Amino acid sequence: MLHEKRRVGVDFEDWFSNDLLPAARMYRPIERLRQLERSLLRQCRYCLAPSNAMAQALASAFDTDAPTCVYNVFPFAERCTLDGEWRDRVDRQRPSLHWFSQTIGPGRGLEMLCDALSRIASPFELHLRGRCQADYEAALRQRLRPEQREQLIIHATVPNGELLSRIAEHDIGLALESCDYPSRDLTVSNKLFQYLQGGLALIATQTQGQAEVVAVARCGRLVPPDDTAALTQAIAELLNDLEKRQREQQAALAAAQHTFCWERMEARVVSAAETALCSLAG
Incomplete structure (x- = not known):
């Protein structure tokens, strides 16, 4: 979708290239996952992560801006x-x-x-x-x-x-x-x-x-x-x-x-989406 110049958003619910125990990782395309994560973080304007800790770790690992933290909360x-x-x-x-x-x-x-x-x-x-x-x-x-x-x-x-x-x-x-x-x-x-x-x-x-x-x-x-x-x-x-x-x-x-409810997180999601759409329109 990025190659086709489409507007793409990504929600990093997990850090897929750093997921699972070593025995299970043996059968996963770890390097390919890292390449995809790097591309998405650098090219997508709408990026979410489930904690500030993960957002900062992703930014450090791939030398990018940190995704927006949106907790998986409920109304x-x-x-x-x-x-x-x-x-x-x-x-x-x-x-x-x-x-x-x-x-x-x-x-x-x-x-x-x-x-x-x-x-x-x-x-x-x-x-x-x-x-x-x-x-x-x-x-x-x-x-x-x-x-x-x-x-x-x-x-x-x-x-x-x-x-x-x-x-x-x-x-x-x-x-x-x-x-x-x-x-x-x-x-x-x-x-x-x-x-x-x-x-x-x-x-x-x-x-x-x-x-x-x-x-x-x-x-x-x-x-x-x-x-x-x-x-x-x-x-x-x-x-x-x-x-x-x-x-x-x-x-x-x-x-x-x-603090930890959808009523508080909703505005954060909307703001992240609006920022991404405005930057793409510009």
Whole structure:
């Protein structure tokens, strides 16, 4: 399209030439991806990235202007659709932790999460949502103490329109990520923004992208990757202190309303598009 002099925009949801683990990268055309990224960054007037961290890293790697940061946030107005129902939790007196994805499996930080919970004496419920193989579910339960194992509850995925209601049932949202490669380190998990929107206290892995959001939001706890002791401490502090947990929940909701929502990002997208169209017209 660029060769045909068309107006082209690009949204770098991931840094494709710096994505995936080494074993998977062996079968990817890495150099060709880098060439395409360089061309798009230098020739497109409309370029977006999911965090300032990724925008600056792309600009440095390819000696270009930084893309516009547009966070993958959701409309705060969606909170008016909350159904107010309690479909996940078994005992509402127990603080509830929530994690979700399409797939529940290895390499998502869940093994470390269960190891951390096994060290905690406080009552809790751990709710995981996604497709999960029976043998993996059994392996996670084995990491918990025997009396804790029934507190791990697996849920099937739900339609997008119901997800916010189910998230909002819980108390603590877990955004556990890997820093094993730059793309994952620099982006921000969508679930982090959905936890803010749901009004959950937040525990997040200290990736560059997530640290950026936590700093601006002024709420949430960051834990280093692969640090079970730090994760244990962060969870225990929230489980054991109701007032602290409620303050974090209120701060999360305020951050979603005033900063990390589509109502705030919309103008940034429109401005970037208008700037690109004006420069092309000139």
